[in-house]
Amino acid sequence: MRRMTPALLGLLLAFPLALFAQQPPPPPEQDVVAAARKAREAKKNAQKAKFVFTNDNIPQSPGSGPSVAGPAAAPAEPSVKPAAGASPEEDRKKEEAEWRKKFAEARGKLATAEKELDILQRELNLNRQQYYSDPNKTLREEYTRGDVNKGKADIDAKKLEIAQLRAALAALEDDLRRAGGPPAWARP
Structure with missing residues (x-):
């Protein structure tokens, strides 16, 4: 390796110092303050919206949904009839409670x-591996099982029942959708 000359070494040390010394001064704060004032004035002078649409003031009509090809389905009647003097909020809460109860019952039956299917499968596995101490029963079960x-057969019947319960739960979700209830009512 070659030796560095003192001049080259001094140049290498001075170069980074020169770069740091040439940084521009920070902008004055008055420019930021003036820009903020201008933005506030522009915001005050901007035209405000004449009418704001919310879910409460959008007109609701049964035919305003997306068009679907095919025959129009008859609208499902709500399962809860509004009482004569009840407020719409109370009716909505009662309807929600009823739907949630239906979904809870359906999910409970499915669970x-x-x-039960899990228990039946465990019993089947046990029966397949079970050793009979009685030789007559062993010989009989060896051929007929x-x-x-x-x-x-019990497992197949239980699987069919589970499939029917899942289909019933899906049909219940469709009924909720047709009745106009929010999907959150279907969730636990």
Whole structure:
């Protein structure tokens, strides 16, 4: 390696110092203050909206939804009839409670059926591996496998029941949508 000359070394040290020394001064704060004042004045002078649309003042009509090809479905009647002196808020809360109750019952039935299916599958696995100490029963079950066949039939029936419960839950969600209820009512 070559030796660095003192002049070259001094130049390398002075170059970064020269760069830091040439930074521009920060802009004066008065420009920022003046810009803020101008922005406030422009905001005051801007025209305000004459009418603001909200969900409360948008006209609601049953035919204003998106057009769908095919025959028009009959609108579903709400399951809760408004009382003579009840307010719309109370009616809405009662309707929400009723829908949530329906969904809770449907989900409860589905959860129970799924737990029963799990138990049936465990019993089937146990029957497949079970050892009988009675030799006569062992010989009989070796050919007929009645316990295993009954377990399989029970599992198939429970799977069919679960599929029906899921279809009923989906139909309930469709009924809620047709009745005009918010999708949040279907959630737990």
